[in-house]
Amino acid sequence: MSMSSGFLTIVTPTFNRAHCLPRLYESLAQQTDRDFEWIIVDDGSTDATPEFCAAMMAQSQIPVRVIRKVNGGKHTALNAAISAVSSELVFIVDSDDYVTPNAVSRIRDIWSTHRAADRSGICFLRGTTEHDTLGSRFPVNGEIASYIEMRFNRGVKGDKAEVYRSDLLRKFPFPEFEGERFLAEDAVWAPLGLEYKMVHVNEIIYVGNYLEAGLTQGGKSYMVKCPNGAIESVRWFMSPKVDMKVRMPMAWRYIAYGLFAKRSLARHIVTSEAPLFVASQLPAGIALYFYWRRKFRSELSAAQAVGGGQRPAASA
Numbered sequence: 001m002s003m004s005s006g007f008l009t010i011v012t013p014t015f016n017r018a019h020c021l022p023r024l025y026e027s028l029a030q031q032t033d034r035d036f037e038w039i040i041v042d043d044g045s046t047d048a049t050p051e052f053c054a055a056m057m058a059q060s061q062i063p064v065r066v067i068r069k070v071n072g073g074k075h076t077a078l079n080a081a082i083s084a085v086s087s088e089l090v091f092i093v094d095s096d097d098y099v100t101p102n103a104v105s106r107i108r109d110i111w112s113t114h115r116a117a118d119r120s121g122i123c124f125l126r127g128t129t130e131h132d133t134l135g136s137r138f139p140v141n142g143e144i145a146s147y148i149e150m151r152f153n154r155g156v157k158g159d160k161a162e163v164y165r166s167d168l169l170r171k172f173p174f175p176e177f178e179g180e181r182f183l184a185e186d187a188v189w190a191p192l193g194l195e196y197k198m199v200h201v202n203e204i205i206y207v208g209n210y211l212e213a214g215l216t217q218g219g220k221s222y223m224v225k226c227p228n229g230a231i232e233s234v235r236w237f238m239s240p241k242v243d244m245k246v247r248m249p250m251a252w253r254y255i256a257y258g259l260f261a262k263r264s265l266a267r268h269i270v271t272s273e274a275p276l277f278v279a280s281q282l283p284a285g286i287a288l289y290f291y292w293r294r295k296f297r298s299e300l301s302a303a304q305a306v307g308g309g310q311r312p313a314a315s316a
Contacts, residue, residue, distance in 0.1 A: 006087035013077035014095035027098035044071030073181035075174035097208030120196035147193030161206035180226035190236035227260035255285025
């Protein structure tokens with residue numbers, strides 16, 4: 001594992017969230033450990049985000065870089081940031097959230113103890129407040145386990161605060177597809193989780209309000225409208241390392257998304273991570289496709305009318 005210059009980069013993709021950024025900036029300025037850089041990626045905002053960034057940089061108490069790009073979605077903003085990172089670790093913090101005062105310090109403490117070639121990073125807790133955990137806590141504090149094992153096989157619920165090695169994020173970039181502005185982060189977290197493990201720490205360092213049940217109905221409609229990215233988000237769950245209770249419904253989704261993407265079904269199955277298994281799930285996958293096509297008929301029609309999957313870009 002090679003060393004990068006610097007310790008930590010906090011990356012914030014944002015789209016029309018100028019009113020949220022001051023709170024996040026204040027939480028970063030209050031860090032007890034200032035050894036980090038903040039990269040803001042403005043994903044084509046049309047509000048006062050550029051003005052806020054310019055004013056902040058003129059008097060910032062922390063190192064800040066701003067990358068401005070054409071609107072393309074959160075995943076494209078993350079790719080732009082990661083390509084510019086020179087630090088060893090990357091911590092993604094959304095523009096409408098904030099971090100606890102000791103966040104950087106705790107990342108340093110944990111990584112100094114657990115840094116290893118087979119570790120992709122650290123997974124902390126998120127909270128609805130600094131004291132109330134979002135979703136589940138980890139079964140054992142400090143446990144070394146993969147993203148797949150902890151989040152899917154064991155069913156730990158709720159969004160978490162992941163800190164990843166930057167070299168691995170460059171090795172596993174977010175897939176980009178023309179006209180698709182939404183991509184679930186599992187397109188990267190899952191393949192990483194099949195090869196590397198993380199340290200899981202029962203401490204809240206990140207605060208924001210999220211739904212605990214995973215994708216909301218709106219999120220599922222985005223996946224259906226952006227099927228090529230959706231395929232990349234579920235294909236890795238065909239691995240035998242994934243429990244059957246997860247593999248089976250993911251295979252149904254893989255088949256359904258392939259149909260929404262108008263792919264050759266035979267080729268779609270053959271190029272999957274487990275062709276025989278996926279083929280065995282074909283009837284259920286086709287049924288799911290027709291169910292979703294009926295359920296999201298209006299959203300699909302609207303997306304086709306404007307030429308592809310549309311989403312308010314890089315804000316979570």
